[in-house]
Amino acid sequence: MVWQGEVGEATSIGQNPDQGMMIFLSVTQLLDVLRDLLQGRTAITRFVGVDSSFTLTFKATKAGISVTSRSGKLGVASRAALAATVLHAADELADSALEALPAHDGVRDDYTAALNQFRSVARSL
Template sequence: MSPDQGMMIHISVTQLLDCLADLMTGQRKAVSFTGADTSFELRFRSTKKGVKVAARSGPVALVSRTELARTVLSAAERHAASHLSSLPRGEGVADDYSAALKRFRPHAGKSPAGSATGRQMDLMRQLSDGAIRPEVFAKEWLGARRKALADGERMGEGLEHHLNQVFYALDGYPIDPALREEGDTTEAELLAAVEQALSLLSD
């Protein structure tokens, strides 16, 4: 894939996210998406039974709004994790893509209030703000993670990836200070991992 082709994909995904956002909010009952610099087209129509997806060749699928939002968001976040970092910070295309992701995430029903995943995010913010001790954070965050897994909470791949990075940092962080050894994750390294995850999730 050439740099120009890659840029067109970034632009197309941004346009798709914004296009579907209008459908998800109910501002429009039907939307049409055409990829940048291509003839590829998809049409989406909201019905009582869900969202009808069609291409120029005919019907493609009938899915619920939530399923459509989560599928699109997951693919967009996976693409961002693999390719967006290659663009310079401050690059307009990258900024537009990140902003579109941020706007679209609520439509996928991610981290609802009261969920265990939402609790993990709250604890991360508390640690970043200095409102909670690292050992308390570690114990409560791991407990929330276990609950999220037990409850089968679903999330986009981007969010899952960043939460996994925090988990990997905690895996090397003994909660009991008496058990800590050289080479273990330090409090500073744990905080850095949490703040990096929060920063990337807010992009």
């Protein structure tokens, strides 16, 4: 996973300790926690990649959503911009790799459900 903002970058690639993650489970979790934040159910949330030490913190501010990692602040994005960017990346992952999972795999079903719910929230912003 790579996150880039106007003042910083966070990546799970090549880190020590290893920050590789179970990507479909992790992105499903990311979509769920961001959906709650974007809907105003929470003002701050933390994402931790599944089976990883990679973390991001998202905080609602007057200026938008602040994103930080262990290395520091990445930047601030509007709710709509963050939602659109995350949706685009999640759609790309689904388009390029989701078919590799068996058709009736629970992970595939969970990912698809989370993606559809997130898409609905993103379009409402």
